[in-house]
Amino acid sequence: MARWAPDTRERLRAAAMELFAERGFEATTVPDIVERAGVTRRTFFRHFGDKREVFFGDDEIPRLADQMLAAAPADVPPFAIAWSGFQTLAAERFEPRRHEMAAARRVIESEPALRERDLQKQADLRAVLTEGYRARGVDALRARVVAGVAVDLLQTALEQWAGDTAGTPLVEHLERVRREMADVLA
Amino acid sequence: MARWAPDTRERLRAAAMELFAERGFEATTVPDIVERAGVTRRTFFRHFGDKREVFFGDDEIPRLADQMLAAAPADVPPFAIAWSGFQTLAAERFEPRRHEMAAARRVIESEPALRERDLQKQADLRAVLTEGYRARGVDALRARVVAGVAVDLLQTALEQWAGDTAGTPLVEHLERVRREMADVLA
Structure with missing residues (x-):
């Protein structure tokens, strides 16, 4: 480019x-x-x-997910790869553009056409992660489950962050959502 | 009717x-x-x-979810309500029509227009569950997380069941996916 x-x-x-x-x-x-x-x-x-597409990073996030998966050493467990990718994404890409991204997310939530595209983007990311894990030798069910959990975790944290008037950083929302999810399934 | x-x-x-x-x-x-x-x-x-819509139960599942939420005693934890609803749904509605439902799911997965509608249906169910939990007094983050986990669990189990040539019942796929999810987040 x-x-x-x-x-x-x-x-x-x-x-x-x-x-x-x-x-x-x-x-x-x-x-x-x-x-x-x-x-x-x-x-x-x-x-x-x-x-x-102006509201979404085109294929930026799936592309980063692909890179993350390719760069991770073979002994890193599947969820840890996504989790550390989200930490980096949050700190380096999302948090510095907090105001703009939160505003964009509020527009997405209010427009059916954008919500639909957002759902499609989440499904695409889930598919990229599932494929990437499979390519690393992860069993099919585990690959699908890790991808599903990771995408829903990221999505929920982004929603919380966009609606958060207290200014709590995205990494902290990720941590909170992770704890809640673990607690629900415990 | x-x-x-x-x-x-x-x-x-x-x-x-x-x-x-x-x-x-x-x-x-x-x-x-x-x-x-x-x-x-x-x-x-x-x-x-x-x-x-021929592929989907219209609003049947969100309607059942609403009924489940309304019928559950106040002390039942949020995830347990969804989980017991899925058990009933699997045994009474899905398993008896296994052949037809699995065939329909394979068509859904092969048609972009149907995959898109399926994503929308999942989002609708997530919204109904989140609202229903909120109405029961569940805290906002917990409500959203339980709904997200529950919908992704059901969806993953349905995918596994539709692709399963060994005839394993849907309730068993639900149990497997639940164990995998808990394990990923542990």
């Missing part, structure tokens, strides 16, 4: 978020977004598949 | 499944289904919102 790419991408994202806040998600069109960002329609589609 | 309803509903479902098996899901239309079942188009839409 060319060097200008991240800037353009962020510019498009910022323009889209402004417009969604001003006019609502449905009323904002791709032409509106490219006009505000000062780029062409073609540039938009080089960065995002459609208007809904 | 009138006395004829379950029969018509099952007749429509059987006709649809036959056609999906013969022609595939995409190529089968609602007019094809009503012709095969010998009913009117209006009758179809009295029973199902659209072609995809």
Whole structure:
């Protein structure tokens, strides 16, 4: 990807978020977004598949999950790989953009079309993790269960974090959700 | 609901499944289904919102979840309510229709439009359970976590059961998935 790419991408994202806040998600069109960002329609589609993708990191998270799985030494247990990946993701990618990400998540929760895409993204991540574990030799049921638990844990923590007015960091929400899940199943 | 309803509903479902098996899901239309079942188009839409709904029990499962939550004594812990509901659902509704349900699940997994609807159904059930627990006085995080764990557990067990050629009952798959989940989080 060319060097200008991240800037353009962020510019498009910022323009889209402004417009969604001003006019609502449905009323904002791709032409509106490219006009505000000062780029062409073609540039938009080089960065995002459609208007809904502005809310999601495209395939960024599944790609990171793939890298995590490939980089982890063979003796690391499956859940520990996802867990340490989430810690890194939370601290390095999500927490520094807390305000913007929490706002985006609130829009996602209020728009059926975005909730639907969000569910699809979660299912994609679950599939990438399941496949990745299988490729590491993890038994099929264990691979599916770890992936399911990990994705639901991340999702629940993100929801809690987006609705949290006390400013508790995402890593702490992850920890709380993990404890609750363990407690429920104990 | 009138006395004829379950029969018509099952007749429509059987006709649809036959056609999906013969022609595939995409190529089968609602007019094809009503012709095969010998009913009117209006009758179809009295029973199902659209072609995809034939694969799902409409709001049957969320409705049962609601009933379960309302009927459980106040001192039953949240996860135990879902768990005992799943046992009943498995034994009384799913296992007696194993062949048909497993076939339907395989079609769901092979059709993006059905997978999408399935994800939405899971999210709806999660929301019904979360709301139901909240209404029983369960703390917000616990309510969300129990609902998430329960839905993922049911979903994983259904997937395993649908792909199981050894004939292991669904209740046993539920038990296995529960043990795996507890073990992952221990």
